[in-house]
Amino acid sequence: MNDDTEIGYKVRQTLNQGLDTIDNNVSRRLDLNRQAALENQRMSAGWLRLTGIGHVAELAEFVVFSNARTLLAVMALSIGAAGTYYWKALEQTQEFAEIDSALLADELPPSAYIDRGFNAWLERASDSSLQ
Amino acid sequence: MRTLGSQKELSDFLSSVERRAFKQALYAVRNEETALDIVQNAMMRLAEKYGDRPLKEWPMLFQRILQNAIRDNYRRAKVQSLWTTLLSSFALNSDEDSDFLETISSKQESEGLATPHRRLEQKQTLAIIEKEIQKLPARQREAFLLRYWEEMDIAETAAVMGCSEGSVKTHCSRATHTLATAMTELGIKL
Numbered sequence: 001m002n003d004d005t006e007i008g009y010k011v012r013q014t015l016n017q018g019l020d021t022i023d024n025n026v027s028r029r030l031d032l033n034r035q036a037a038l039e040n041q042r043m044s045a046g047w048l049r050l051t052g053i054g055h056v057a058e059l060a061e062f063v064v065f066s067n068a069r070t071l072l073a074v075m076a077l078s079i080g081a082a083g084t085y086y087w088k089a090l091e092q093t094q095e096f097a098e099i100d101s102a103l104l105a106d107e108l109p110p111s112a113y114i115d116r117g118f119n120a121w122l123e124r125a126s127d128s129s130l131q
Numbered sequence: 132m133r134t135l136g137s138q139k140e141l142s143d144f145l146s147s148v149e150r151r152a153f154k155q156a157l158y159a160v161r162n163e164e165t166a167l168d169i170v171q172n173a174m175m176r177l178a179e180k181y182g183d184r185p186l187k188e189w190p191m192l193f194q195r196i197l198q199n200a201i202r203d204n205y206r207r208a209k210v211q212s213l214w215t216t217l218l219s220s221f222a223l224n225s226d227e228d229s230d231f232l233e234t235i236s237s238k239q240e241s242e243g244l245a246t247p248h249r250r251l252e253q254k255q256t257l258a259i260i261e262k263e264i265q266k267l268p269a270r271q272r273e274a275f276l277l278r279y280w281e282e283m284d285i286a287e288t289a290a291v292m293g294c295s296e297g298s299v300k301t302h303c304s305r306a307t308h309t310l311a312t313a314m315t316e317l318g319i320k321l
Contacts, residue, residue: 003307003311004303004304004307004308005279007307007310007311008275008278008279008303008307009279011260011264011275011279011280011310012279012280012282014253014256014257014260015151015154015257015260015261015264015280016280017253017257018154018257018261019150019151019154021254021257022150022153022154026153026163026167027150029167029171030149030150030153030167030170033149033167033170033171033174033175034142034145034146034149034174036171036174036175037141037145037171037174037175037177037178037179038138038141038142038145038178040175040178040179040182041137041138041141041178041179041182041183042178042179042180042181042182042183043137043182043183
């Protein structure tokens with residue numbers, strides 16, 4: 001042990017003896033401060049869920065359940081969006097199929113497809129088919 | 132129960148350090164009320180922010196919080212002292228620079244004169260040592276107390292103080308030398 005360390009530990013001994021002479025009021029205040037600190041001790045959520053005590057545990061559960069609710073809402077929204085997209089695509093396909101079958105049933109020559117009046121005819125034909 | 136155990140562990144830990152923490156703060160700020168407030172804040176912060184950490188981490192965390200609280204107090208006191216000096220310079224014709232530590236030191240010394248003489252040699256020695264520790268520059272006192280009173284190694288002390296290990300060694304060596312010289316001059320043998 002070198003000189004510095006020796007002096008250091010001798011001073012330490014003296015200072016430790018001084019701890020016993022701390023005023024009673026100060027000791028009481030330190031006790032109260034300690035109790036106040038312990039009441040606010042941070043606990044890990046796992047321990048609290050196991051013991052089921054404290055409002056912190058409730059908060060942890062709330063976080064878990066609110067996350068589950070959010071997840072369910074996102075899933076429902078995704079399923080809804082996918083369903084709408086599928087339904088629209090199906091409708092469009094059916095429309096094209098109707099037009100195709102109408103065209104085929106009329107036995108038109110290929111030149112009719114490049115005819116300027118084709119669109120007008122198509123509209124008329126689709127109107128009449130709807131009636 | 133693990134939770135109760137943890138609370139008991141924290142309670143035991145705080146009980147074991149609170150008196151030394153109070154004294155450390157007292158040596159630094161030289162005011163009992165302020166020292167108690169500093170320790171209270173340090174305890175509260177440890178419990179609130181690090182209460183779920185493993186027991187072995189608490190000593191360093193607590194010391195770090197405590198030392199930061201002491202330093203924050205210094206800064207606040209310096210700012211307060213600066214404003215007081217500026218404002219009082221309008222009213223009083225003072226040609227001396229006001230230093231917070233000097234102000235409270237002289238106050239402490241005048242209070243010290245009013246206290247009755249301690250009869251026991253041990254108490255006298257303690258009082259002298261405590262006074263010499265108070266006189267040390269803040270960083271030297273911090274390093275010395277962490278190293279020898281809190282029994283931290285050099286690396287831990289450096290981590291708490293936020294400086295290099297070399298600085299810790301220098302601060303400790305200077306503090307020990309100053310204390311040893313003062314003890315010799317006062318004829319105190321430890």
